[in-house]
Amino acid sequence: MDYLQKAYCMNQSMRIYAAITTDMVRHAQEIFNMWPSSIDAFGRLLTISSIMSATYKSGETLNIFVKGDGPIGKMTVEAKDCKLRGYVSNPGVFLQNNDGSINIRKAVGYGEIEIIKDLHMRDVFSSSSEIIEGDIANDFTYYFAKSEQIPSSVGLGVSFDTNTNKVISAGGFLIQVMPGCKIEYIEKLENKLRSLKPTTEMIKEGYTPIDIINEITDGDYELLETKEIKYECNCSKDKFKKGLKSIGKIELEKILNEDKKAEITCNFCNKKYIFTEDDLKEIIFEL
Ligand SMILES: [Zn+2]
Structure with a gap:
């Protein structure tokens, strides 16, 4: 089970969130049959999205888009209460660096991160x-500083079985500096981050969220709550039926006459829904 641990450190002047997201990232790789660069980037995005979701109140929905000009294309994540779903334009990207390691920077490219928050206000x-x-x-560290004016540090990692290219583990952390934090604490953290073990190594070695917090804080932390993280799509045949209805009677009759059925695949979970001739006739009748 994936989960996230929240804690205070530096005398309660910083908040730290650490998450292990192995199950979620493996699940995403499996359902979309994702190649290493695609799932490395998307796994990192899923992880930071789950952490961001935990920083918001229950019931608030985040829509997170990473729109780079690299071959992966657009990455989309929807997060609510640490339940996530998403997809990428191109799941089949595998670029390597000279040393054979997975390249994600080129695969993502340059562009924009956009976050839409539905906080149930007007x-x-x-x-x-x-x-x-x-x-x-680093892109999300920059996002937090620029768009939310919260000095932060983000570490993310996905580790792979180099023979099968399957994800072994995934996870990450977010440190947020709270207003009024003493400069000496910030310097202490900066020093620590300079010598910190890479996140990918920590998760490869099987660190738990508490182990990650322990590593960053040298054992000086106060644990707060934990939260379960899950990849979850709430699609249903009924929801797609509503979608079909919205395209109108003329278009539906055309589908009925030409194809005798409609097949719809959910972008978020790759599940296929088939509407038979009888289903289509019923929908047209209901219109
Ligand atoms: Zn779905």
Whole structure:
């Protein structure tokens, strides 16, 4: 089971969130049959999205888009209460660096991060920032500083079985500096981050969320709540039926006459829904 641990550190002047998201990222790789660069980038995005979701109140929905000009194309994530779903334009990207490691920077490219928050108020809030590196972690560190004015640090990682290219583990962390934090604490954190073990190594070694927090804080932390993280799509045949209805009677009759059925695949979970001739006749009748 994937989960996230929240904690305080530096005398309660910083908040830290650490998550292991292995099950979620493996699940995404499986359902979309994703190649290494695509799932490395998307796995990182799913992880930071789950953490962001935990920073918001229950019931608030985040729509997160990473729109880079690299071959992966657009990445989309929807997150609510640490339940996530999403997809990428191109799941089949595998670029390698000279040393054979997986390249995600080129695969993501440059462009924009956009976040739309539905906080159940009258309006939805939208904010954005540039993709500065394409490694997702530094891009979101930049996003938090620029768009939310919260000095932060993000670490993300996905580790692979180099023979099968399957995801072994995934996870990450977010540190947020709260207003009024003493400068000496910020310097202490910066020093620590400079020598910190790479996130990908930590998760490869099987660190739990608490292990990650322990590593970053040298054991000086106060644990707060934990939260379960899950990949979950709430699609149903009924929802797609409503979608079909919205295209109108003329278009539906055309589908009925030409194809005798309609096949719809959910973008978020790759599940196929088939509407038979009888289903289509019923929908047209209901109109
Ligand atoms: Zn679905």
